[in-house]
Amino acid sequence: MHPMLKPALRRAWRDLRSVQFGATAAHAVVVGPLDTTTGSLLGLLDGTRGVELLRAEAGALGLRDGLLEELLGRLAGAGLLADASAGRPGKAAAAAPPDDALDPLRADLASLSVAHPEPDGALRRVAARRAARVQVRGAGRVGATVAALLSASGVGRVDVLDSGSVRPWEVAPGGLPAEAVGERRAAAAHRLVARSAPGGRPPRTPRRVTGELGREPGLSLVVVTPRDGLAAYLPDPIPAEGWITTGTPHLYAGVLEATGVVGPLVLPGGTACARCAQEERTDREPAWPRMLAQWRSGPPAEVPACDLGLAATVAGLAAAHALAFLDGELPSSTGARWEVSLPLLEWRVERMRPHPACPCGAGRRGEGEHASGLGAPQDTMAG
Ligand SMILES: [Zn+2]
Known part of the structure; x- marks a missing residue:
């Protein structure tokens, strides 16, 4: 290890004896009190030295035996240490030559290193993303961009399902390009995914998905991004039945009538599903099934009210929630949904309650667990 x-x-030093790592409220940590000599040891933790060499340097500085290990332990416990020899090119980490293939993901790795405490947490998660398989259902402005973002973030397999041909108003920066207009949506999205992968890669032969959709094994996540946002805003329980039976996590995201929605992320049997939401609303509002039947019976809107800024916002947030889930967390869309409307763009969150009568079982288990954030700056004592 090269700490x-x-x-x-x-x-930034807060005073002579304590140093703050990070500027933001979510991830900042203060380390202290530190004496000056221990402080100078911090300066040596730049990944160019192995632990042996650091121990020798600590000795030369006159620091007592064991202090280095103590400091490293506390820094690691505070989530501040990375291992430069783990796939990262430290100057003296000759055993680990730079991996150029990771270059497009360097900023993502840096972000993962902030969000996750372990020294090798970033690289492990990128490796896990490579093994993940995500299905994106719908290739409009939101869906195509979600697929591109997931692919670019290192998700190894992103399949996009849609029918028909690309219309001129479905083009979006980061999504389907103008050249794709008139082309089959599935093929255009497939090429977009391939082109977006880190370093780019030739398109795979599109997979033929037959039979009942959603019943395929091995899906890490389904992202439901219908071109007509109604099915994201008021998810239909019937297409979700397969995911509930197979225990496939699924996340809804879309734009409907100038309102963007991200969530819920449904963990079958653990958090509220589409049917839970529908039943719960029906309990409160007896006219609800009649309204739903009318909304769902008509043909989907030919031109959705889905402007670029909102579509990009929803796609970006949905991709971030999907990645957080694939990276092993339960993001705030788990059992909840975030909603934002033009023109004021104030975000609202709505908790989705599992319904006791829903066959998904979430209502009988109670609400799923929610990940807790790292919260306010923590103090850690070192030196
Ligand atoms: Zn349910």
């Missing part, structure tokens, strides 16, 4: 203070976090 390195995570370079993504800015460092």
